[in-house]
Amino acid sequence: MEFDLTGQPEIVQLAAGYALQIWEIAKSWALSPAAWSQFALLVLAYVLAVIAAARLRGTLTRLLTPAAEAESIIARSRRTVLMFLPLLLPLLAYVFTAVGESVVRSIFDSGAVIAFGKRVFLFLAVRTLVRDIISDPLLKLLGKYVLIPIAAIYALGLLDAVSAKLTETTISLGNISFSVMSLIRGLIAGSVLFWLGGWSNRQSAQFIESQQDMRPSLRQLIAKVVEFSIFGIAFLLLMNIMGINLSTLAFIGGAVGVGLGFGLQKIASNFISGVILLIEGQATVGDYVELDGGESGRIVKMTARAAILETFDGRWIVVPNEDFITTRVVNYSDSGSANRYEAPFSVSYDTDINRVPALIEAAVATHPGVLNEPYPPDCELRGFGDSGIDFAVEFWVNGFDDGPNKFTSDVLFLIWNTLKENDIEIPYPQRVVEIKGGVPDLAS
Template sequence: MTTHTDGSGNDIADALNSAAEAAVSGQSTDGQTLTEIIWSLALTLLGHVESFAMSLLRPWVAYQLGMALAVFVLAHLLRRWLGPPIRNWMGTREGWPKWRMRVLVVVHQRLRAMFFVVLMWMLVWIMREATWPSRSYVLGLTATLATAWLLVAFATRLIRSIFLRRMVRYGAWIYVTLYVLGIVDETSEVLDAAAFSIGDMRFSALLVVQGIVVVGCLFALARFITVTTSNRVQANEDISPSMRVLIVKVVQIVFYAIAFYAGVRALGIDLTGLAVLSGAIGVGLGFGLQKVVSNLVSGVIILLDKSIKPGDVISLGDTFGWIQTLGARYASVVTRDGREYLIPNEDLITGQVVNWSHSNDFVRLDIYFGTSYGCDPHQVRKLAIEAAKGVERVLSSRPPVCHIVGFGDSSVDYILRFWITDPTGGLTNIRGNVYLALWDIFKENNISIPFPQREVRLLGQGSDEGEGL
């Protein structure tokens, strides 16, 4: 599309090329500064806008705009009329997959736009059949724009990040609008004229816009691929939990790195010039973020050697709980009282960790008790084993055992051992239940549990007290 400035007779492309040269060199072109050239280009674009506004005063153009407005009102009324029944029908679709319900929700949110697009194309077809094409040009342009905007809105719904979705959507709307109006080249040249240079690299407003759109789309695609891969990997029971976490992390790093590199290369930015700077930054990060890097490497080692995986029950110092998630920097451990501890991965590598469910879920517990010397130790052992067997969660496949471990000052000391397979259910509570069962069965069979007894003697008030003085 070729336009002319007011009375100058010069083509706009020549002016834009001059502006680009001025942006690169930082000098004036034909006696004009870069600011003056950009200002003249802005005036030229304003002239186009003014010409378009004047064209709206033509009768047939005004008629077409009125028809488009009437179609929009009709689409709005249809939305108000059919929207509630469609929503009620959606509420009765129980048992449908979540993805299908999400599609229905998105369609319901765009009902007015969909009605407008359908009605507009019907009106365009009627006008072209009843009149000649020039009298339906604005209607066709409006229908094309509405269709493109609707398709962009549906396509960007695949982007989960709200910020990224809006950025890509608005950028795509602007681009399709400029493309349909046929002024993409002119707008690109104006944006390219607003530029500055750093060494051999030239940065312009056009490059910034292209970078936002390209990198945004690539990151959205990378996020979609990583989320899909993560869902498939997590649903695969043949892969161990630790390997699932490792695969997901590797996929995320690889695809996001590819998206960033491809986006930068697509913009024509040479990364070799940043090699020295990145090396200096790497040295600084190596000294300042030693702990962070150590935790990251430790997390990879944990995932590779499978020493700890999500769902394992561990003890680390005074912390006892099960692994909920394994992150890149820390592991989330949830205790029985609902507290969630974020333990750095380095502590899990360098510290002594008790993994109660590393190779299997069998856990043996020991409790100690004593009875008086007047009780038969054979009967005590038999009753203790019987009491433990009657407690829920105690395994019968690995029966409890009871042994004498010593003769104390006032009691015969025993140890009772039993097995469980659900350490996530707690250890203190199962020990308490076994102690309670021992109390009940000992009480029924007159087995006494000794305890310290003290005698208090009162001395007389006679000469003994005086002698003590």
């Protein structure tokens, strides 16, 4: 039966032509003895693949499964290889079918049926890869809507025709021109490249952070340089894969330069300030800082534009890097330096104050967080108050007195217990009230 499709759109005519070709191929396969022998070889290859995969899967699982507590590079690599075991069956079927294809072509000088079966097994391998192995959301989306359709087109033997059509279709943006095929190729390559870039960046950042002999600020600087290098190389590779001449992007560089000179100067200033901070090491991740505006907190992250402070009430404060350069910043941590604090207290006027300094200094020195260097605890007489004699004990600790460390609170407990044990009275406010004119007679 023939249909007149001359009045239909080009895409309908093209689809009808492909459908007619597929129908003619199917009829030739159904009536050809060589085709039936190829079908038999396909079934045999699949059965052999099922048997071999069943035997190999158990052996490979035992050999590749590391100990549960192992976290070495080899152990992680073995776990990664185990993830790909679902591909064993379709890939073995593909290999056995390829062997059968070479045999069939040597006998019948034809292997279209078995070649189609081989492509189908490859499609099944791609489908298994996307469905059961890939877990990254971006790669899974790319595989579902790009990789699987491409594998299906390849299985049908239409990849060359579709590729040629997509290559002929071009898109122009100003003086940049590229084909739809290069755009699809760039989408696939870009997704893979930037995923690999993100993975490489995470691995390199973990390795750099493990180098404890380096200053924290230097580790941060090296990590940032590696990150920019990785994604810069990925971008250049992507442009090369898409076939875009980098010289055509010169006008974009000029526009970016103008933007940096006007609208983006603050971003550029913060970026340069961040590099200076990382080089000089004046403030780094983990330091507790107080800014000129009164904001204070621990630096939990330093980005190219800003530093993020976490306060002890759980808030995050985003501080531009430029503020660390142009304003006064107090760094209480300074990579682990000691800080001095003091705890004030008072004793009664009936106390022999000559005993107090030695008792308090000895008590405070027992605290595990109090240091003897640069100075041991020092109890000083501060003055004579309205209700008692004022003292204060100064002590040095590593870190700062807040958050998980309550040094002053612990020291005040030690002072209280020491004074009580030595029968030294802690005064409370006292007032003398004088009533002039005598006490009124309440009975009347």
